[in-house]
Amino acid sequence: MTSSETTPGRGTAVVIGGGLAGVVAAWALRGCAERIVVVERDRYPDEPAFRAGVPQGRHAHLVLEAGHRVLEEMMPGIKQELTDAGALRVATSGDLKWLSSAGWMADYPARMAFLSCTRPVLDKVVLDRVRTEPSIEFLEGTDVVGLLGSARAVTGVKVRARDSGRDSGRDSGRDSGRDSGRSSARGEVRDIAAELVVDASGRSTSVPKWLAELGCRPVPEERVDAGVAYSSRLFHRPPGVDLGYQAIYLQTKAPDKPRMGVLLPVEGDRWIVSLAGMRGAEPEPGEEGFTKHLAQLRDPGLREALRDAEPAGEVRGFLPGPGVRRHYERSSPEGLVAVGDAASTFNPVYGQGVTVSLFCAQALRRIALRHGGVGHATARAARREIAAVSKNPWVMSCAEDVRFAATTGGPSGALIKVQHRFLDKVLAGATRDPLVTAAFHEVMSLVSPPTILFRPSVLAAVLRG
Numbered sequence: 001m002t003s004s005e006t007t008p009g010r011g012t013a014v015v016i017g018g019g020l021a022g023v024v025a026a027w028a029l030r031g032c033a034e035r036i037v038v039v040e041r042d043r044y045p046d047e048p049a050f051r052a053g054v055p056q057g058r059h060a061h062l063v064l065e066a067g068h069r070v071l072e073e074m075m076p077g078i079k080q081e082l083t084d085a086g087a088l089r090v091a092t093s094g095d096l097k098w099l100s101s102a103g104w105m106a107d108y109p110a111r112m113a114f115l116s117c118t119r120p121v122l123d124k125v126v127l128d129r130v131r132t133e134p135s136i137e138f139l140e141g142t143d144v145v146g147l148l149g150s151a152r153a154v155t156g157v158k159v160r161a162r163d164s165g166r167d168s169g170r171d172s173g174r175d176s177g178r179d180s181g182r183s184s185a186r187g188e189v190r191d192i193a194a195e196l197v198v199d200a201s202g203r204s205t206s207v208p209k210w211l212a213e214l215g216c217r218p219v220p221e222e223r224v225d226a227g228v229a230y231s232s233r234l235f236h237r238p239p240g241v242d243l244g245y246q247a248i249y250l251q252t253k254a255p256d257k258p259r260m261g262v263l264l265p266v267e268g269d270r271w272i273v274s275l276a277g278m279r280g281a282e283p284e285p286g287e288e289g290f291t292k293h294l295a296q297l298r299d300p301g302l303r304e305a306l307r308d309a310e311p312a313g314e315v316r317g318f319l320p321g322p323g324v325r326r327h328y329e330r331s332s333p334e335g336l337v338a339v340g341d342a343a344s345t346f347n348p349v350y351g352q353g354v355t356v357s358l359f360c361a362q363a364l365r366r367i368a369l370r371h372g373g374v375g376h377a378t379a380r381a382a383r384r385e386i387a388a389v390s391k392n393p394w395v396m397s398c399a400e401d402v403r404f405a406a407t408t409g410g411p412s413g414a415l416i417k418v419q420h421r422f423l424d425k426v427l428a429g430a431t432r433d434p435l436v437t438a439a440f441h442e443v444m445s446l447v448s449p450p451t452i453l454f455r456p457s458v459l460a461a462v463l464r465g
Helices: 020-028 065-074 078-084 119-130 207-213 286-295 301-305 353-371 376-401 414-430 434-444 450-454 456-464
Strands: 012-016 035-039 088-091 096-100 113-116 136-139 142-149 154-161 189-193 196-199 221-225 229-236 247-250 259-266 270-277 316-318 323-326 336-338
Touching: 012 020, 012 154, 012 189, 020 035, 020 065, 020 119, 020 196, 020 353, 035 142, 065 078, 065 113, 065 353, 078 113, 078 119, 088 259, 113 259, 142 189, 142 207, 154 196, 207 336, 221 376, 229 286, 247 301, 259 286, 259 301, 270 286, 286 301, 323 376, 336 376, 353 376, 376 414, 414 434, 414 456, 434 450, 434 456, 450 456
Parallel strands: 012 035, 012 196, 035 136, 096 247, 196 336
Antiparallel strands: 088 113, 142 154, 154 189, 221 323, 229 270, 229 316, 247 259, 259 270
């Protein structure tokens, strides 16, 4: 059965990219499309493992409180499955020791928490749930090499197998002969028609280039680049060690101390430690660079925690590149939606990326259910909704990035200076008043908008400082 023979508006949806953003977007479309095809250039490992296609996966990741709420809503029971896979619960106060630019955050009885694990565990648990949906197929070991359609509408994708090994549609025995040539030799390009194409291919997306080839106008973009670089390593947790907390977060202090570090507990009785620096203060490569950067952090706490810890892997570096927000809601052909990093890429030091990807999937599902399918009306409304749910995280990230003198792009002028002064007062208040700390954590966990900082009780506590 071809897509044209299915119920109008409920034909085929193709998701470009089978990372976390892609598989959750595919899950969001279940029941709204007859067939959902996830095209992934890698092959998924049988057990949790780092993948070449997810270079950021070797570094510390967070699903913020708001993200866990969305994930549990979309996949009931997933938090327990993550816990069973080794994820550890970390309360945002008490379990987490947080040094902001103003000082150590005050403790309070935290209601919010996050589950801490390596990215491969998160990806595998979510992927296993998505594989239970019969309407979702996976084309592994396959590249998307272009879009079908015109400047008016995207009508599908062009794909090519990366190799002729085992069936790239493994675990999708529901194919029924559609799109023959699935395991064709590398080099043979074939088409997959679709009513909806979802770009979940991440920060290195080629979709803007392919749209130009179709004659589309460039997608409007915002860019800000703090020049952040990462260096990460896994460590065995020393037997019997008790730090008095589970995780530590040492933030930067602009503009004179643009270095940060985070230690998180992960499965296997290990810690993952990620160090980062903005442009001009990037970690130098290798073990020597890692050790040097660790010694340059504002506080010795993280270095002291690692004093007796044995490395559980090599030092790995990562250059995320600039933050980019693509405004597909302003200019896009019909039939196309972008989610996750393909839509908005953030400076990773704020931990927003995974949670915003989940926001995108939630928005996509909400709109697809409202419109009863995956037609053009769904794509138009989804683009607007995705832009809306990513706006606050983007504004928050950019506002902090421009504190650093070497940052390019981003907001400027009197208004941003006023925002910086107010946030500085909030952070100062959060070092001594639990009411302010709790409100700030709600904002940073994307549970509440920044406007909650103007609640009379919170504002009064801030101004008293």
